[in-house]
């Protein structure tokens with residue numbers, strides 16, 4: 001009898017978990033449907049290309065302009081700066097932790113990374129506001145320190161632990177047999193790391209970079225706080241910018257329901273969603289290839 | 299050189315091995331052997347576990363020496379000391395000495411990277427890099443200083459020929475090595491190893507994961523390689539030890555129980571435990 005009770009319990013748990021995973025799918029579908037439905041009027045009334053390629057974003061003027069190119073450029077610039085910082089730092093950190101650090105250092109550094117990546121972005125943003133932006137303003141003699149560079153640096157620092165942590169996992173995943181084979185041929189540590197271990201973990205590393213990039217593109221709080229907020233096509237990385245996320249966050253409150261402004265903010269969200277979706281898909285595909293490739297030798 | 303030989307001969311005699319004068323060993327056409335590797339009072343510890351106990355063993359140049367013994371007796375530990383692969387085992391310690399050509403590889407001036415260039419190793423599980431067949435071999439050449447493309451290409455082809463793999467894969471040199479069969483992968487690992495022309499090759503159960511045909515090919519190869527290299531092979535296969543080796547060392551629980559010519563070990567072992575093991579009564 002007890003056995004039967006067990007079985008029913010197991011079944012119940014199974015159904016419960018299934019319902020949960022179904023629910024998350026339903027939510028996702030709901031979000032996508034809403035995004036499409038709410039952004040469609042914008043694309044229809046303004047025109048997809050006029051939006052995408054439009055150089056002026058004056059949604060509250062009369063007549064308004066809904067060109068989101070400055071916002072896309074802002075996102076792009078900030079993300080680019082962030083990648084330039086986070087990729088080298090993150091990779092160097094990953095290689096150090098996985099291949100060079102001693103046992104004790106490793107036991108300290110790995111959790112530290114995870115802790116770093118769990119710090120709320122508003123904290124990073126705050127640091128950028130009170131320290132980095134004034135610092136840049138003073139030393140680069142800018143009219144304002146709130147610029148693409150400041151936001152990019154903070155985003156870069158923020159996504160470094162993610163890239164480092166995920167890349168470190170990928171490096172760790174490289175079978176020991178490859179390392180042994182390399183050392184047995186008389187390779188030194190540097191040769192082994194750069195020519196065997198990193199190439200073997202390449203797909204995992206690329207995945208981590210993509211995910212880190214996705215984080216930077218989607219990040220809202222930091223750019224809202226320190227990117228400067230100017231929706232003008234930037235001429236250099238020292239100018240204030242308004243990335244897509246911060247435009248949505250800053251303007252959604254004031255855009256009246258159902259207005260073209262309202263719909264165009266949804267359109268921006270949809271584009272953002274598309275970008276992160278593609279990035280995640282790419283990461284997933286690369287990760288899959290990676291598993292297959294190493295699977296053969298394990 | 300002759301002087302050195304004489305010295306080593308007395309050394310091995312000191313250690314109580316008389317195998318060289320063994321009447322069963324090719325009576326009449328006896329050639330004095332030259333010691334290539336000499337382990338002296340070798341002890342090894344994994345943490346506090348005493349894994350190798352006072353090993354004294356001479357390995358002769360251009361001979362095949364088989365290491366046999368039950369699982370866990372320390373065979374792998376022993377041969378991984380010969381190319382200092384155990385350096386990577388945290389919390390482990392070696393005592394005593396291993397001389398290669400009279401030089402202690404644990405000496406202060408000994409460089410493990412240089413040692414590994416002279417002492418190649420083929421592992422139990424084939425472990426080609428996830429690179430092309432060509433690059434698997436080229437990598438070893440490049441880290442050993444080769445730069446010229448033609449030289450590298452020639453070396454790659456030659457070592458593949460030597461390891462009896464070339465004909466099978468001549469059109470697939472740019473394919474990923476992980477696509478090869480297990481036996482082919484192992485021959486690629488051998489090619490990779492001989493491409494850099496070590497003096498000694500260590501084989502740790504090279505056929506453990508292979509089918510009989512691949513095994514036969516690799517055994518043939520070992521006999522061929524013997525002409526140029528000093529070979530140490532760990533094996534669980536008594537027939538294999540008998541087929542390929544000139545000398546056999548029997549290990550048991552971290553001790554070297556008996557070391558002699560393969561012929562002597564298999565036909566007339568002096569220790570009961572050796573006899574029990576090779577006749578399959580235990581282990």
Ligand SMILES: Nc1ncnc2c1ncn2[C@@H]1O[C@H](COP(=O)(O)OP(=O)(O)OP(=O)(O)O)[C@@H](O)[C@H]1O
Nearest residue numbers: 344349367368369370371372373374375376387534
């Ligand atoms: N890295 C390690 N750390 C701790 N102990 C180890 C380690 N490697 C091996 N040992 C132990 O040392 C002993 C000898 O191991 P070794 O691998 O040398 O045996 P072996 O003779 O090669 O066995 P097999 O025939 O199964 O390969 C075993 O008891 C093993 O458990």
Ligand SMILES: [Mg+2]
Nearest residue numbers: 373374375502
């Ligand atoms: Mg072993």
